[in-house]
Amino acid sequence: VSVPLTLGSQYFKLDAQEPRARISEEIRIIETYPFSDPNPVPILASDDRLYPYHRFEGYAHRSEPVEWKVVHLENEWIELWVLPEVGGKVWGARVKETGHEFIYRNEVIKFRNIALRGPWTSGGIEFNFGVIGHTPSTATPVDYRTREHDDGSVSVVVGAMDLPSRTHWRVEIRLPPDRAYFETNVLWWNPTTLEQPYYNWMTAAAFAQDDLIMSIPGNSYLEHPGAQRDWPFDSEGRELSVYDQNRFGSNKSFHVVGELNDFFGGYYLDDDYGFGHWSRYEEMPGQKLWLWALSRQGGIWEDLLTDTDGQYVEFQAGRLLVQYSPGDDVNPISQVGFDPGATDQWTETWFPVEGLGGLSDASRDGAMFVEREGGRVRVRTHAFVETDDTMRVLVNGVVLFTDEVSLEVLEPIEREFGSVDATGESPLIPQDAEVIVEFPRLRLRYHSKPESRQISRPFSTDAEAIPSIPLSDREVMAARELVQGRHFNEARNLFETVLAKEPWNREVLLGLADLEYRRGRYAEGLNFADQVLRLDAYDSEGNFIAGNLYRALGQTIDAREAFGWSARSVAFRAVSYVQLAELALVGGDYLEAGRYARLAKDYDRNSLSANRLLAVLARLGGDVAEWDRILSSILELDPLHHFAEAELYLADVSTGENVVEGLRSEYPEQELLELAIDYVELGQRDDAIALLELGETGLRHPMLRVWRA
Known part of the structure; x- marks a missing residue:
């Protein structure tokens, strides 16, 4: 709908209709090395x-045309593609006007033996969850769903269940209608009562070119085992952030640390464009640059992974500081666990940079490059969204310049200070002066002294620290890290070594109780947990593990008593209330089940486990409005949550075909079996059998028949 102009285009836009991004799904033929x-x-x-995954060990040397599902998202400025049958990865992204790819798109799908299960293909953005390495689902189909939103944005949600840990990950790839970036909104859920490995890195690719300059804030980098090294200049004076100065040694991993900042990226000086990533530091502190060797050692992988698109680099964002693998260096970097019942969420932004000459700072709303030469300061910036702002330049704490600016999307503006301009002579700025350039509305801020954002966190450990710790304590620490890395047999051996010397060591007893629970030896595990509670009746972790073991043994009274104590600790409160709610539901006490589930939500408002239990209670009680509200809240949090579709089927609101069609991952039978197990644990055996019968007819997998029997 057009609006007549009466006051000029500076006041009104030509089109009164709100902008909308677009999304479509197509079958595209791509040359593939299967x-x-x-x-x-x-x-x-x-x-x-x-x-229970398998490996793939055969790889084609010749390509063949293969049909792939491709989801295409676009707005006025950028477009991107998603491959739901190749791990849900972003295939690539580009600026429509210039054609610049700010996420490298490999035009062939050339699988090679690199990932945890083998096949992996380069380019795009890969989503990694679980243990260190390219995730098990990186080359196979995942669940997905496309969405159009009221605000004009569009998205595709991709995700899968990590079978060994039974954790679920979801990534919503969302494109706003009016901004030149896209988001990845992540949900990662551990529905189990066990600590699981915690590893997440979002691996993006960009073209490897000699003119590439990386902008990764920090003053050092960490190796995979945590050893600290100099950044951006190494001991030989090489500037490691410059791609062309890495023509030495082998492949390289730089986990850059030392500065509190929310962005990193890179810029091609000759082609005058770049790329970047933004996320709040507390959500994604990890920033890694991966380079293949700039010799034939790395060059062979260009041949193995691409046909015509050339070599690439990876700029990776992570929930932790490094992709940890143990080593001999003594430092504070270690494995991390994913707490029982926990749900993690975070948001990231991926953006292009156009015509700035470099990248000094970036935010969710814009990017800026600042150059200093002699007594002059040159500032170039552009926004990702149309806006007005006030640029301020401070020199030694004094505001010397302000300028009201209007910014169009991806249209650079340039200002220069300390030289002759249209208003006359402006004073030269001393080279050693502290210069700050700000765009408050864009939340951009350049500071000439990087140390202003440096953090004091230590990344090394005193040489005398470890020898001063008793050997048994060191062995227990190592064993707990092994558990967090899913190396259970090695962990058990270490725990038992310490147990032989210290039969009442609390950490050892807890560790062994946990390991026995994991392998289904519940009575043996309870013996260890019992010893912990003989040391301290109120031990929250001991009570939580004991509660799990009692429940597995069918000792409901003891389980309820133990979870009551573990719920007093904030660390175990929400997950303990969920266990108490499930026990009450199984026992037929619907009022208590609802009360405990709501208590769980008091301390974890996004608890999917509590919401699912409340939905079952509402269905059993005939409260259709409450049931519908809860299912809507579940799907708002997790649009791929199969439990919601199962509830619709069990309530005769939807068909079995809808349940089966929603199971698009590599292992649909495992997803359905997981649902059935969940209903059994809630005491709803008839519902579980109904789902297994549905799977028998819809998926025709013999394992489902065995479980139903």
């Missing part, structure tokens, strides 16, 4: 961390 069927020998023989 991989083989899975090896029938279970992966237990090579990497028991990944059971």
